[in-house]
Amino acid sequence: MCSKRIAIAGLGEIGRTVARNLAQGMPGLVLSGIATKDRMKAQAWLDRESIPCPLVSLDELPGHADLVVECAPADILDQICRPMLSAGKQVMVLSASALLPRPDLVGLARAHGGQIIVPTGALIGFDAVSAAAEGTIHSVQMVTRKPPGGLAGAPYLVENGISIDGLTSALCVFKGSARDAAAAFPANVNVVAALSLAGIGPDRTTIEIWADPAVTRNCHQIRVESDSASFTMSIENIPSENPKTGRITALSVIAALRKLTSPLQVGT
Ligand SMILES: NC(=O)C1=CN([C@@H]2O[C@H](COP(=O)(O)OP(=O)(O)OC[C@H]3O[C@@H](n4cnc5c(N)ncnc54)[C@H](O)[C@@H]3O)[C@@H](O)[C@H]2O)C=CC1
Ligand SMILES: O=C([O-])CC(=O)C(=O)O
CATH class of the missing domain: 3.30.360.10 (Dihydrodipicolinate Reductase; domain 2)
Structure with missing residues (x-):
C-alpha cells in the first residue's frame, strides 16, 4: 500500500519537530515536502538533520502531498488551505484562530471532498x-x-x-x-x-x-x-523555544498524524 504523503507548511517550532518525527519513520506516512519562508535557512537545517525532503512553494503543495500540516503564521492560512482543499486534499490546521473568520474554507472542503483537521494542539479533552x-x-x-x-x-x-x-x-x-x-x-x-x-x-x-x-x-x-x-x-x-507555543503542540500533531493510518485508534 502507498504511504500517505505529508507536507509541512512553516518550518518553525512545530514544523521542525513534526519533520524530524516523520523523517525518523512513522508507519504509512512519508515526509514529502516542506514550504518555508527562508529556503536557505531551511535547507541548512535539513542538511544538519540529514533529512532529505524537497522545499516547495505554497502553491506546489497539492502536487506533493495528500495532507499538509499548516504550522505557519496565521495570515497565510488561506494561501495554504485553498489549493489543497480545492484539490480535495487534507489540511491539518494549527492556526485555529485564523480559521474562525473563514467558514468558507470548510465550505470549500465540503464542495471538493477535502478535509480540515484541527488537532487538540496545546489543549486537552x-x-x-x-x-x-x-x-x-x-x-x-x-x-x-x-x-x-x-x-x-x-x-x-x-x-x-x-x-x-x-x-x-x-x-x-x-x-x-x-x-x-x-x-x-x-x-x-x-x-x-x-x-x-x-x-x-x-x-x-x-x-x-x-x-x-x-x-x-x-x-x-x-x-x-x-x-x-x-x-x-x-x-x-511547558513553553517551547517559541514562548507562545507549548511543547505539547507538535506532539499532538504527531499523535493525530499517527491516528490517520493506525490499525488501533483510541479516543473519540
Ligand atoms: N492550535 C494550537 O494549539 C496551537 C497553534 N499554534 C499556532 O501554530 C502556528 C505555528 O506555530 P509555531 O511553529 O510555534 O510558529 P513559529 O513562528 O515557530 O514558526 C512559523 C514558521 O513559519 C514560517 N513562515 C513565515 N512565513 C511563511 C510563508 N510565507 N511560507 C511558509 N512558511 C512561512 C516562519 O519562517 C516560521 O519558521 C502559529 O500560527 C501558532 O500561533 C501554536 C501553538 C498551539
Ligand atoms: O493556543 C496557542 O496558540 C498556544 C498556547 O496557548 C499554548 O501553547 O499553550
Whole structure:
C-alpha cells in the first residue's frame, strides 16, 4: 500500500519537530515536502538533520502531498488551505484562530471532498467536549494564564495600550468570546478557537486571558456544563523555544498524524 504523503507548511517550532518525527519513520506516512519562508535557512537545517525532503512553494503543495500540516503564521492560512482543499486534499490546521473568520474554507472542503483537521494542539479533552456536543452543552468557559512573554506583541495589547512589561501581579487582559479572543490574540490563544470548534462555537465559548508573572507555563483551565456531564480540565504547558507555543503542540500533531493510518485508534 502507498504511504500517505505529508507536507509541512512553516518550518518553525512545530514544523521542525513534526519533520524530524516523520523523517525518523512513522508507519504509512512519508515526509514529502516542506514550504518555508527562508529556503536557505531551511535547507541548512535539513542538511544538519540529514533529512532529505524537497522545499516547495505554497502553491506546489497539492502536487506533493495528500495532507499538509499548516504550522505557519496565521495570515497565510488561506494561501495554504485553498489549493489543497480545492484539490480535495487534507489540511491539518494549527492556526485555529485564523480559521474562525473563514467558514468558507470548510465550505470549500465540503464542495471538493477535502478535509480540515484541527488537532487538540496545546489543549486537552476534545474527546469529551465533542462527545458532549452530540448532546447539549450549556456552557464552555476557559481561563488562560500565561507568563507575560507568552502574550507580548498581541494586537489587542498594542491597540489598547495595555502594558504587560514589568508586571508584579496577575493582570486580566481580556474577557470575552472565543471569536473576539482569536481576533485580539491571533498567535496566543489558538487553543480557545479550536475548543470552540469542538464544542458550542466561537460566540458561546468564553475566555479570560491573564498575563501572570507568577507562572512559568501556559496554563489553561476549561469548565464544561452539559446534559451528559460536567467536567473541568486543566493543562500546564511547558513553553517551547517559541514562548507562545507549548511543547505539547507538535506532539499532538504527531499523535493525530499517527491516528490517520493506525490499525488501533483510541479516543473519540
Ligand atoms: N492550535 C494550537 O494549539 C496551537 C497553534 N499554534 C499556532 O501554530 C502556528 C505555528 O506555530 P509555531 O511553529 O510555534 O510558529 P513559529 O513562528 O515557530 O514558526 C512559523 C514558521 O513559519 C514560517 N513562515 C513565515 N512565513 C511563511 C510563508 N510565507 N511560507 C511558509 N512558511 C512561512 C516562519 O519562517 C516560521 O519558521 C502559529 O500560527 C501558532 O500561533 C501554536 C501553538 C498551539
Ligand atoms: O493556543 C496557542 O496558540 C498556544 C498556547 O496557548 C499554548 O501553547 O499553550
